[in-house]
Amino acid sequence: MTLVDQTFAVPPVAEDRAAMIREYLRDAIVDRRLAPGTKLNEAEVGTLFDVSRTVVRAALQALAFEGLVKTERNRGAFVANPSPDEARQVFASRRLIEPGIARAAAECVTPKDIASFRARLHDESRLLGERGPSARRAEIHASGDFHLLLANVAGNAILLRFMEELVARSSLVIALYGRSGASSCGHNDHANIVNALEAGDGDKAAQLLLSHIDHIEADLDLRSTTGLALAEALNTQD
Amino acid sequence: MTLVDQTFAVPPVAEDRAAMIREYLRDAIVDRRLAPGTKLNEAEVGTLFDVSRTVVRAALQALAFEGLVKTERNRGAFVANPSPDEARQVFASRRLIEPGIARAAAECVTPKDIASFRARLHDESRLLGERGPSARRAEIHASGDFHLLLANVAGNAILLRFMEELVARSSLVIALYGRSGASSCGHNDHANIVNALEAGDGDKAAQLLLSHIDHIEADLDLRSTTGLALAEALNTQD
DNA sequence: CCAGCCGAAATTGTATGCAATCCAGGCGGG
DNA sequence: CCCGCCTGGATTGCATACAATTTCGGCTGG
Structure with a gap:
């Protein structure tokens, strides 16, 4: 498991290593470097980050609350494998x-916020043009960040x-059930939403966002597992 | 539907003691037996439940995720003391x-669900008639359970x-900022909502719920702390 | 050849020990 | 008399040790 491929040369803060591990693992899950169902061995993760299992357990518990990992008593933690229904x-x-x-x-957006949105859109455009799994991961990440930025601007x-959790879980769902390899979020949708925000038209932004979500979900293949319980059971193993 | 199990006389399952402690503490916080700001000493709680600090820490971490306790590094865990803004x-x-x-x-409610609602309403009525802090606590609890039952019926x-967290935090907020000692939830509001649900009128139920929430919030005294930073700081101590 | 059992290895759950940090109270200087 | 420092106790953060449970290999009997 290639967890640590990035350099932690300068840990931003030595405080709370559990939170650091949690964020690192979350990034790995959201970026789909860790596939759904992957077992997260406490000792192994601890060795990778050079901490004791105590700290790893705290991080895993946090991720379990976010719904990104599922823990089974006496069996351990696994990257979540959401069912179609959960999706x-x-x-x-x-x-x-x-x-x-x-x-x-839309009520409280500032010109500075709009600038942040535009910068994000610019990143997305650039990543859309690049090739390779690394760019794809960054694109997925940026796409989610757009929605988080929106929630951040809203100020609640x-x-x-809640949105952090939902965006992260969406990434898992898309990894599992995405039909096309296409972008997880239409870039144009984002741009239109920003335009509506800039115009102060909250209703239009809301409507665009709604259809944007529909658009994302429409790309999923969430066939009912009814009658396929056995196959589903086999799939949800690892 | 196992929303909240109030009897801890015989722990139904000895498995996962951390979850048991978590639920016990949560009930105590939501029922306001533990005042906001109260320090939750790990060793003390551990002695109370006859477990090691390890298990207590897991429970406290869980409660911190729910926003019911706030942990400060090297200082410990405290029952949350939400600011007016958080409220x-x-x-x-x-x-x-x-x-x-x-x-x-409203889309998926069954007659059985309606019966559950009515039973809940009946409990609320009974508790409204009783006196004493115990009845008051039970009333608060039942009032919150109504909203949780609604979310449960919705099937997501x-x-x-999310609602479990919000209802629990609402109880804290009401404990801190409630103006009247009156019921935290108007009982008639609940009854009207159930009627709308039974009639399958989702829009009406939604509208009633919205004004119900407004009603609850209107009873709060959330004066701005701007310019009162010092007093606020003093209040948010313990 | 396969099913089922059994024991060892691996893994998680929990308790405990130790170091780091924080807090309270006393003491000395101003 | 008041303010700041310092020290002792208490409490948390983390690592480690041990117990409980699961997993996986081989082995035996059919």
């Missing part, structure tokens, strides 16, 4: 929450945390 | 999420978890 719930939740966030963001820390 | 965010989140939940619930596990 639908993730997107249903986003459809419920994100339009409201867009309306709130609780909703921001 | 507003809690209710803003509920206003955003709960109407959608009501619509979803993710939103249910």
Whole structure:
């Protein structure tokens, strides 16, 4: 498992190593470097980060709360492997929450925020042009960051945390059920949303966001597993 | 539907003691037996439940994720003491999420669900008539359970978890900023919502829920702390 | 050849020990 | 008399040791 391929030459803060490991693992999961179902051995992760299992367990527990890993008693932690039903719930939740966030963001967006959005859009464009798995990962990441930036602008820390969880889980779902290898988020959709925000049209931004989510979900292949319980059971192993 | 199990006389399962402690502490916080700001000493809690600090720490970390306790590095865990701004965010989140939940619930509510609601309403009525702090606590609890039952009926596990967090934090907020000693939730509001659900009128249920939330928040005294930073700082101590 | 059992190795769950940090109270200087 | 420093106790952060459980290999019997 190639967890540490980046350099931690200067750990930004030596404080709270558990949080650092948590974020590192989360990035790896969201970027799909760690496939759903992958076992996260406590001792192994501890060795990689040079900490004791105590710290690793704290990080894994945190990720379990976010729904990114699933822990089974006496069996350990695994990168989450959401079922089609869970996938639908993730997107249903986003459809419920994100339009409201867009309306709130439209109310309090500043020119500086708009500039941040544009910078993000620029990154997305650049990454869309590049090739290779690394660019693809960065693109997925940037795409999610757009939605997080939106929640950040809205100014509600609780909703921001909910969105962090939903965006991360969406990435897992797309990794599992994405039909096309295409971008997880249409770049044009994002640009249109920013335009609506800049115009202060919260309702339009909300509507665009809603159809954007529909667009993402439409690219998934969430066939019912009814009657396929055995196959599903086999798939959800590892 | 196992929303909250109140009897801890006989722990149903000895498995996962951390989860048991977590739920016990959460009940105590939501019922306001543990005041906001109370320090939760690891060793003390451990002695109380006859477990090691390891298990207590896991429970406290879980509660910290729910926003019910706040941990400060090298200082320990404290029952959360939400600021007026956090309080507003809690209710803003509920206003955003709960109407959608009501619509979803109206779509898939069953007669059995309605019966559960009615039973809950009956409990609330009974508790409203009783006196004493114990009845008051039970009433607060039942009031929150109504909203959780609604989320449960809606059938989205993710939103249910979000609502669990929001309802619990609402209880903290009401404990801190509630103006009247009156019921935290108007009982009639709940009854009207159930009627709308039974009629399959999701929009009406959503609208009733929205005004219900407004009603709850209107009873709070969330004066701005701008210019009162010092007093606020003093208050948020313990 | 295969199913089922059994024991060793691996892995997780929990308790405990130790170092680091924080807090309270006393003491000395101003 | 008040302010700042310092030291002792208490508490948390982390590592490690041990117990409980699972997993996986081989072995035996059919």
